[in-house]
Amino acid sequence: MGLGNPNIDDIGKIRENNGLLVVPNTFLKPEYAYNLDLGIDFRSLDNSNYISLRGFSTIISRHIGRDNYTVFSDITTPDLSTIIYNGEEVTTISNKNLGNRFIHGFSIDGFSEVYNNLKFNYSLTYTKGDDNDNYGPLPSISPLFGSLAMSYTKKDLNIKAMFKFSEAKNADEYSFGGEDGLDETPFIFENERLIYLGTPKWSDLSIYASKNISSDIILRFGLTNLFDTHYRTFASGISAPGRSFQIGLNYKL
Structure with a gap:
C-alpha cells in the first residue's frame, strides 16, 4: 500500500496551454495505491544464464487526474466551463480525485552467455492502464x-x-x-x-x-x-x- 499526497504543484498550479487553463483545487485529497507484485527468478548453476519475470497489478484509490472544473465565482463568460484569462476565453480544468483506476503490467530481464566470450542482455517492459469512459486513459x-x-x-x-x-x-x-x-x-x-x-x-x-x-x-x-x-x-x-x-x-x- 502506498500514499500519494498532493504537492503544491498539484493543488496550486495555474497554467494555460492550448486553450486549457489549469486552476487550483484546494479540495484535493491524497490518493492511495494498493499493489500486488509477483516475480520469478532463475539462475543457472554456472551463472551463465539468468532470467527474471515480474508481474504487477495496482489499484489507485481517489486517483488524482485533470478534469473539467467550474469556477463558480467567475462571471466573465456565460459559460460555466470557461473564463476570460489574459484577454482570451479558456476552458478551466483542475487536478481532481477521479475515483479508482487500475494499472497492470510485466517485465522480463536477463542475460545469457552463449560462449565464454559472447554474452546477451535483454529486457522488456509492458504497462497497461485502464481506459475510463468518463475520464479517458491514465x-x-x-x-x-x-x-x-x-x-x-x-x-x-x-x-x-x-x-x-x-x-x-x-x-x-x-x-x-x-x-x-x-x-x-x-x-x-x-x-x-x-x-x-x-x-x-x-x-x-x-x-x-x-x-x-x-x-x-x-x-x-x-x-x-x-x-x-x-x-x-x-x-x-x-x-x-x-x-x-x-x-x-x-x-x-
Missing part, C-alpha cells in the same frame, strides 16, 4: 519498450552492440488532461484541423568498443544511433541525439 503509461545487447570480450578487446526500441503510443491513448504532452508529438492538417498523432514507434542501434593499449591506457570508440533515427522517448520534449561518433582515451595516473 497519464504516464509508457508504451511497450525494451532492449537487447550483445557483448564480446577477448583479452584486451571489448565490443558491444545495443538495440533499443519502443512501440507507438497513439493519440487516443493519451490522457485528456494533457499531462503527457500530446501537443509536442507529430501532427498533420486534415480538413483545416490540426490533428496530433501521438508518439511514433522507434528503434536505435549503437555500437561501442574499447581496447586496452596497456595496463594504464584504454582507447574507446562509439557509434550511436547508427541509422540516424529521429525519435523522442515517451513524454520527453527533447529529441534523442542523431548519429554520432565518439572517441576517448582513458589514462590511469
